[in-house]
Amino acid sequence: MRVKICGTATFADLSCAVAAGADAAGFLMGITHVTQDAVTPEAAAAMVATLPPFIEPVAVTHLTRPVDLIRIVEVSHCTTLQIQDMVTPEDIAEIRAALPYLRIIKAVHVTDMSAVATAKYFADAADAILLDTRTVDRIGGTGIPHDWNISAKIVQECSVPVILAGGLTPENVGEAVRRVRPYAVDVHTGVKMNGVRDAERTRAFVANARDCS
Template sequence: MARVKLCGITTASDRDAAVAAGADALGFISEVSVDTHRELLPEDAAALVASTPPFVTTTLVTMPDSPAAGADLVARVRPDVVQVHGLSPADIETLAAAVDARVVAAVGADEPDVVAYADGADALLVDTPATDGGGGTGETHDWARTRSVVEDLDTPVVLAGGLTPANVGEAVASVDPYAVDVASGVEGPDGRKDDAAMRAFVAGARGAV
């Protein structure tokens, strides 16, 4: 059964609703080089991480300029996991050696160096990135290609990109990922997390055959 990460949590109320929905992991975005309403100041991310209930995995999502910058932010936020966008495979290895948190390398669905990333990371997140390198585009990609990545690698694969309560069951059945990740797919028109959508997403992911 696929685990579920609800990403882009920005408030304590949304965090609590995500936990109540049954999320296995929560994503808190900080220090990214893209414009997103989901970004938090490091101190705000740290406060939400610190008050997340036990047995729910906290994930810092960031785009550091270097492994050192990433390690510094991890030390300030203190998440269980750091999900990194924009670093090279070598930088991922350097970061993993410098932090206590598990490291998830975010890669595009057409990333040619996927094996190199897998060698240095604890998990891969396969997303549909924007031209600026950020995720959260709300667009799907070729799930058959990601299924091949899952089959070819021992490293856990997290599926992201355009997932919603309506398609997550099909996505899990098609790709068989370790986990699924959603941000925009469980948000309302105002950009805030929608409680009912989060519950439906978790149920859809876990109901997939």
């Protein structure tokens, strides 16, 4: 099971994810909704430069204009882009044409069964689909799980890898993996303690996710 640790805001956060054995580190940039742990593309670039081999840097953003998304990737030096808000397949194609090396993840918010059709719609444009939870003011980092039965159906019917996010913790990630069978899992708030990324919880999350794969 592949694991992404999101919301990397400091070098300490990054060291924690690397030491835990994460496969990817997410950097929140270009934020329009409520979130914690946002960084500038320049700050992300400084951290990305210290990553060891085989750990993927992911630019996670709320922005939607292709020109803005392209700039974030170019400045941060991330090699994967995770788009949290609404774009079109044509927007994704424009970004891909400008940055052919880039892997693109499209977030789909699982609010009801309509998420199945939305995920399949974006599967033709994106390299992977990420299933997340949203609230009125947050489009990620909610700490709230969604309906894993819907997530499992998306995994079964989607033609690209599906990443499960939304309210995952060291305590529930094992059950989530067994029920949904995603390609990867993604955590942000679930490995924090008193608002700070916790080394023990991060290690436990990675270990528990992989124990069930």
